[in-house]
Amino acid sequence: MSPYLVFVSNVTVLLAFCYVIIKKAVGGSRNKLPPSPPSIPLLGHLHLLGRFPHRSLRDLHSRYGTDGGLLFLQLGRRRTLVVSTAAAAADLYKNHDLAFASRVPSATVHKLSFGSNNVSFAPYGDAWRRSKKFAVVHLLSPRRADSFGLVRAAEAAALVAGVNLAAVAGEVVELRGLLYGYSNAVVTRAAAGTAGATAEKMKQLMVNSTALMSGLQLEDVLPDAAAKAVRWATGLEKRLDRQVEAWDELLSEMIAEHLEKKRDDVAGEEDLLDVLLRLRKEGTAGLELTDDRIKSIVQDMIFAGTETTSVTLEWAMAELIRNPRAMAKLQDEVARVSNGKPTIEEDDLSRMEYLKAVLKETLRLHPPAPLLVPHESTTAAVVQGYEIPAKTALFINAWAIGRDPTAWGDAAEEFRPERFLDGGGVTGIDLRGSDYQLLPFGAGRRICPAISFALPALEIALASLVGHFDWKLPIGTRLDMSETPGLTTPPLTVLRLVPECKTLLMA
Numbered sequence: 001m002s003p004y005l006v007f008v009s010n011v012t013v014l015l016a017f018c019y020v021i022i023k024k025a026v027g028g029s030r031n032k033l034p035p036s037p038p039s040i041p042l043l044g045h046l047h048l049l050g051r052f053p054h055r056s057l058r059d060l061h062s063r064y065g066t067d068g069g070l071l072f073l074q075l076g077r078r079r080t081l082v083v084s085t086a087a088a089a090a091d092l093y094k095n096h097d098l099a100f101a102s103r104v105p106s107a108t109v110h111k112l113s114f115g116s117n118n119v120s121f122a123p124y125g126d127a128w129r130r131s132k133k134f135a136v137v138h139l140l141s142p143r144r145a146d147s148f149g150l151v152r153a154a155e156a157a158a159l160v161a162g163v164n165l166a167a168v169a170g171e172v173v174e175l176r177g178l179l180y181g182y183s184n185a186v187v188t189r190a191a192a193g194t195a196g197a198t199a200e201k202m203k204q205l206m207v208n209s210t211a212l213m214s215g216l217q218l219e220d221v222l223p224d225a226a227a228k229a230v231r232w233a234t235g236l237e238k239r240l241d242r243q244v245e246a247w248d249e250l251l252s253e254m255i256a257e258h259l260e261k262k263r264d265d266v267a268g269e270e271d272l273l274d275v276l277l278r279l280r281k282e283g284t285a286g287l288e289l290t291d292d293r294i295k296s297i298v299q300d301m302i303f304a305g306t307e308t309t310s311v312t313l314e315w316a317m318a319e320l321i322r323n324p325r326a327m328a329k330l331q332d333e334v335a336r337v338s339n340g341k342p343t344i345e346e347d348d349l350s351r352m353e354y355l356k357a358v359l360k361e362t363l364r365l366h367p368p369a370p371l372l373v374p375h376e377s378t379t380a381a382v383v384q385g386y387e388i389p390a391k392t393a394l395f396i397n398a399w400a401i402g403r404d405p406t407a408w409g410d411a412a413e414e415f416r417p418e419r420f421l422d423g424g425g426v427t428g429i430d431l432r433g434s435d436y437q438l439l440p441f442g443a444g445r446r447i448c449p450a451i452s453f454a455l456p457a458l459e460i461a462l463a464s465l466v467g468h469f470d471w472k473l474p475i476g477t478r479l480d481m482s483e484t485p486g487l488t489t490p491p492l493t494v495l496r497l498v499p500e501c502k503t504l505l506m507a
């Protein structure tokens with residue numbers, strides 16, 4: 001028999017084996033689980049996810065889910081609990097956060113992230129707890145986030161300068177590239193003091209790695225050994241190895257440079273890599289900071305912080321273009337508060353209430369990670385009387401929760417930043433994880449540790465864009481508000497706009 005036929009017959013036997021296991025998992029405990037749609041062999045409900053899982057899951061929930069906000073799916077090999085209402089999210093976070101504090105394992109992510117020795121993908125346990133505390137206290141604390149004010153100011157000025165070139169030439173700008181460049185520069189400079197050529201190399205690595213990590217993973221349907229065999233047979237394992245080597249080379253260079261203090265950081269502040277190396281030397285990290293762990297953490301910050309920030313900014317601009325009254329109101333606020341100064345200053349941001357409301361409203365309607373980052377349970381849990389076994393994945397549908405009329409009223413689908421202002425109905429609702437109807441950063445143990453870092457980066461960029469320029473759609477084009485499928489969901493059509501310099505504020 002040819003090696004190909006041997007391979008195919010092995011995979012067939014393994015698929016049949018999976019089918020029996022899945023059937024047992026679905027059938028054996030059906031009575032105790034939340035309701036599910038009808039399933040098919042092997043895939044379970046995987047085929048029902050479609051291109052936009054957050055949208056399909058909302059529809060599936062409305063057909064099959066409980067009034068309590070739960071739905072149960074068998075996604076290939078993965079048992080999955082889906083939460084689609086604020087009340088169910090509150091119950092999960094308040095009563096079962098610990099049980100669901102781990103991550104769904106992925107061989108690809110594990111390999112690309114230096115063994116998941118980071119915060120985002122480490123399984124729940126002592127090492128993750130220490131890394132998270134470490135990130136919250138040393139890397140992303142409000143004080144540390146403040147210390148990157150100069151980096152944000154410099155990168156916001158570069159963003160304005162880029163737009164200005166197009167404005168002076170009367171050209172269209174593709175905002176996505178500029179916003180990605182801005183976010184990537186802020187995060188990489190804060191994480192590793194690096195900009196320019198190294199940041200460019202890193203950007204390319206991130207794009208390639210994201211492509212490998214997105215979408216259905218082989219282990220979602222095949223047992224681990226079979227998935228590995230398929231990765232090997234299809235050349236995927238080799239591509240992964242090459243990608244890991246490239247990351248390793250880049251991050252090793254950065255560590256060596258930092259150790260030799262050869263770098264030239266204009267901000268003059270410690271970057272996150274400096275902090276990690278200093279704490280390793282002092283022995284006060286409470287965690288063994290091997291080179292691999294340091295690489296994994298630095299890479300994690302850059303990954304977690306770049307696209308989330310740029311996607312939010314692109315949606316904010318798209319919503320403001322679609323809602324000219326909101327744009328005018330924001331421009332008025334920026335002009336009034338900055339009072340004729342030539343640049344927007346961070347100290348002024350705290351007085352821009354409408355700006356904050358615009359960003360909350362953007363994150364409500366367009367959370368960049370619509371299903372957050374999936375969690376996994378480490379122990380069995382009884383949720384609303386249903387018995388959820390250990391090793392069940394948890395999807396919190398932050399996108400559906402943010403648009404739920406029960407929480408947001410009849411105008412839930414509309415862009416109305418005023419709702420967050422005095423008398424607006426939901427004044428005081430915040431996005432830091434204690435109001436379960438607004439969860440763009442998650443909540444509980446796995447909440448994003450970088451909210452204090454992310455918000456000023458979003459605010460200064462948006463205030464600068466609308467403060468310095470008026471914006472129009474190019475003649476003959478229409479705004480496309482549909483999404484790109486993927487881990488994060490930017491607009492499907494790159495936002496192309498014509499900027500016009502405002503006279504009040506000059507770049």
Ligand code: HEM
Nearest residue numbers: 119120301304305308309372373440441442446448450454
């Ligand atoms: C608009 C900006 C951002 C948004 C909307 C966002 C959102 C999120 C979400 C939804 C999660 C997963 C929460 C969960 O598992 O339930 C997360 C985790 C995380 N984020 Fe962010 N994020 C943003 C910016 C950043 C930035 C700038 C950084 C770093 C510089 C960062 C670092 C992390 C890390 C390390 C985790 C993993 C936390 C853990 O697993 O315990 N994020 N973020």
